[in-house]
Amino acid sequence: MSQKTPKSENITEVEHLVSHEQRFRIKGHKGGVFWLTGLSASGKSTLAMAIEKDLTRLGFHVYVLDGDNVRHGLNVDLGFSPEDRAENIRRVGEVAALMADAGLIVITAFISPYRQDRDTARKASHGKFHEIYLAADIETCKARDPKGLYKKACAGEIKDFTGIDAPYEAPDNPEVTLDTAKDNIEICVKQVVEYIQNVSGLNK
């Protein structure tokens, strides 16, 4: 899946005997990765779970990979240094790619502040990647602060916090931009659900 050379030698990739078309037919739609990116408190998890609910009701096969959930399991060994963030996003990009290959609509909810890390995730998905930018400004996010994290970060109690003492690199050319500072959750969910319906139909 990746461009890197595996550390392990003497390995041979094995072909699936199920075609992508068979997976499409059984699910009624194409698989894909819909990658939400934005500051903490921009609404990623809330939006992701609401999109999953709506798409499931519409008959799509959907799964949300959420930053905090993944850090309790697959990425339990990673923190928030730039290196750990890069590895966090690299792994999630690969897992999302596998799930999309299985035919699922994968919604990911990760701050994913570095452009290069998101580009790595895009490459892993081989043309099935869609970047969705939650463009809420830092002042709005700080004012919301539902978990009190900005307050802690400003007080120096959390280090490497995106937007405070760690950078956020906004997407240059996202497939979808949501104004989650201005538009309410229903409007944003509708915008993404319609986008996914449009790009994931069998004849697209």
Add this chain to the structure above:
Amino acid sequence: MSQKTPKSENITEVEHLVSHEQRFRIKGHKGGVFWLTGLSASGKSTLAMAIEKDLTRLGFHVYVLDGDNVRHGLNVDLGFSPEDRAENIRRVGEVAALMADAGLIVITAFISPYRQDRDTARKASHGKFHEIYLAADIETCKARDPKGLYKKACAGEIKDFTGIDAPYEAPDNPEVTLDTAKDNIEICVKQVVEYIQNVSGLNK
């Protein structure tokens, strides 16, 4: 998902708004992890791909995670030392658990020689894990040697090769045991497909 304490602090698990029952209904079956374990050349990948093909034809939503494929992507950074093998299996166990949580039938094809590593994968899946032991003996596997790996390992050209200079710990109490030395592929596929049908029905 895991029992370990996350390295990262200030993270909060987020609940999906889609229930397991909804996922069952939309797919027509329960998700689960069906973990093939056995020596190199015991038939794991061949069997896994054949099971995926048969179950897909029967309308199941299935995906194979194969050792060699995963080492080209998610686990591109890992080799075959005991530590790397443990991390390989830990990550795959977590990914399989996520996919089963999404409602998929996940077939994994990994040597996974250490009992403890397989038990870690079992725990990650929270009751959805089924161990399937491909009980082909080492002599049969050495005689098959489709990729010439045993020959290389015996000549000392590959280090840490399971069954030669690295151990294989057979399962104590697998849910299914296949005699892949004696039974042909069709018989073994049928045995696993029937098992999966039995345990993954909606009313089980």
